[in-house]
Amino acid sequence: MAYYRNFDTPPPDPKVLQALTEQQRQMQQRIILQKPDFELKLIAGCDSSFIGEDTILSAFVLLSYPGLEVLEKVWHHGPVELPYIPGFLAFREAPNLLKAYEKLQQKPDLIMVDGHGISHPRRLGIATHLGLHLNKPTMGVAKKVLVGKYTEPDAAKGSVAPLIYKEEVIANILRTKDNVKPVFISPGHLMDLESATEIALACATRYKLPEPTRLADHYAAVFKSEVL
DNA sequence: GCGACAG
DNA sequence: ATCTTGTCGC
Numbered sequence: 197m198a199y200y201r202n203f204d205t206p207p208p209d210p211k212v213l214q215a216l217t218e219q220q221r222q223m224q225q226r227i228i229l230q231k232p233d234f235e236l237k238l239i240a241g242c243d244s245s246f247i248g249e250d251t252i253l254s255a256f257v258l259l260s261y262p263g264l265e266v267l268e269k270v271w272h273h274g275p276v277e278l279p280y281i282p283g284f285l286a287f288r289e290a291p292n293l294l295k296a297y298e299k300l301q302q303k304p305d306l307i308m309v310d311g312h313g314i315s316h317p318r319r320l321g322i323a324t325h326l327g328l329h330l331n332k333p334t335m336g337v338a339k340k341v342l343v344g345k346y347t348e349p350d351a352a353k354g355s356v357a358p359l360i361y362k363e364e365v366i367a368n369i370l371r372t373k374d375n376v377k378p379v380f381i382s383p384g385h386l387m388d389l390e391s392a393t394e395i396a397l398a399c400a401t402r403y404k405l406p407e408p409t410r411l412a413d414h415y416a417a418v419f420k421s422e423v424l
Numbered sequence: 425g426c427g428a429c430a431g
Numbered sequence: 432a433t434c435t436t437g438t439c440g441c
Contacts, residue, residue: 244431246432280432282429289431289432311430321430342430375440380430 236261236395240304241408242296242326244289245416247423252276252289254296255416257408258304262398264407271419272296282342283317286325294329305333306387306395308408312336313384313392315359315367317343327385334384335392336367337409341380351375354397368393372400379404 239261244254253273259266272295278288289311297307312321313336323336344361349371359367359380367382370393381396383389399406405413 244432246431252432280431282431285430316430336430338430340430341428343428 234305236305238267238302238304239306239308239395239399239408240297240300241308241310241406241410241412242293243310243409243412243416244293245420246276247273247420250276252292253416253420253423254289254293255412255419256293256296256300257411257415258300258302259408259411261305264399264401266411268300268302269411269415270296270299271416272299273419273423285311286320286322290322290325290329293326297326297330303332307332307334307384308396308399308406309334309336309384310338310409310413312338312342312367312380313382315342315344315361315380315382319366321382321384323382323384331386333386335387335395336380336382336384337396337406338367338380338382339377339405349378353400356393365389370396370400372397372406373402373404376404379406 240256240258242256244252246252255271258268274292280288309323313323321336323334327334344359346357346359346369349355349357349369353371353374355371357369358365359369367380369378370381371378381393383392396406403410
């Protein structure tokens with residue numbers, strides 16, 4: 197398990213920024229674009245469910261982007277070693293998620309994880325852990341706050357409000373559906389907050405959860421019932 | 425000492 | 432996460 201963290205891009209010096217080309221500027225602002233050939237064509241979503249006390253079942257769903265057609269769905273289940281402790285979710289769920297990930301025939305360009313990315317006491321949420329392990333862009337989509345203060349965004353779909361922790365914006369609270377509780381979007385690894393927010397909204401169809409996460413959640417439940 | 429606390 | 436009934440609103 198990795199203990200490093202990825203640092204979100206610091207605000208560039210406006211004076212230097214102005215001397216850069218448009219591409220150099222984007223590279224400074226968006227880590228996701230540092231890889232010149234990066235294109236988001238395949239996006240994955242993952243989620244875990246539990247069978248009894250000590251068995252975890254994780255599911256990965258692979259979707260096309262921006263079409264959001266389901267291309268693959270895989271799962272893996274095994275024993276769970278640790279209890280749930282806020283702030284240490286990755287140690288409980290990441291090992292099994294990684295085993296499920298290996299079963300994907302095709303690998304995604306980006307992974308959407310249920311839980312937080314850098315919006316974590318040590319900037320090491322489960323989405324960040326997975327990104328570090330796989331050296332792949334990841335982002336977190338959480339249903340509840342872990343740390344930080346915020347005010348709710350407007351009631352209309354697309355509204356955003358910042359989640360602040362120690363003077364820093366660590367996530368965006370995004371309304372993915374009119375009059376429904378918003379979700380917490382944060383970068384996990386190799387990407388920035390703005391890109392994560394845009395992608396989450398682009399994946400929000402008619403439900404609260406963005407499609408990758410919603411479908412992973414759905415299939416995790418389906419596979420679980422098949423195992424029982 | 426008293427809350428808050430991803431899944 | 433999981434256990435669970437009815438209920439409010441589009």
